Amino acid sequence: SQQGEEDPQALSIQEGENATMNCSYKTSINNLQWYRQNSGRGLVHLILIRSNEREKHSGRLRVTLDTSKKSSSLLITASRAADTASYFCATDINNQGGKLIFGQGTELSVKP
């Protein structure tokens, strides 16, 4: 099964609300990354959190990492219609030479 599993698979919210997406993984990691993909486009890197970090912020994004539970969450605050996209977590696994393993993604829809 996938190293990264995300939930929910789909999330629909109103503009201004917060969106929370979760990611679980199975093995030890160097870091965990979140990427965004607009429909039919390539992925864009959002934020990276190292295995020795517990929380990181970037603008309206907040990422947490709990290595004891092997899970991470991505919070987008004050969402906008332009945040509508798919969001993927990716794990950089120890001793895998920079390879990333991607989760299935969460499809976020923000309604104006």
Add this chain to the structure above:
Amino acid sequence: DGGITQSPKYLFRKEGQNVTLSCEQNLNHDAMYWYRQDPGQGLRLIYYSQIVNDFQKGDIAEGYSVSREKKESFPLTVTSAQKNPTAFYLCASSILAPVNTDTQYFGPGTRLTVL
């Protein structure tokens, strides 16, 4: 402009034909990757290369081949041996930064359809 480009954007192939997808980067990145994405799914790694003239199989390499003759270029050939090639193909590159900091930069993708 620095970046990673893929061509063509859309590609149609008849069954039994080989096709080659182009990926070029001018970011001076050492590593390059090819992923396949099926509808509603995450990315699966096909091949990756960390240095010129060397590449490694990913999780779903069967039916695909690659070359890395130049640092900037990492073309992917989808052969007739790939039984279900219709998918969205994404190329990425990374600098191979020290442990714990490497991120990947993605191209815009090529959508391959087998007719």
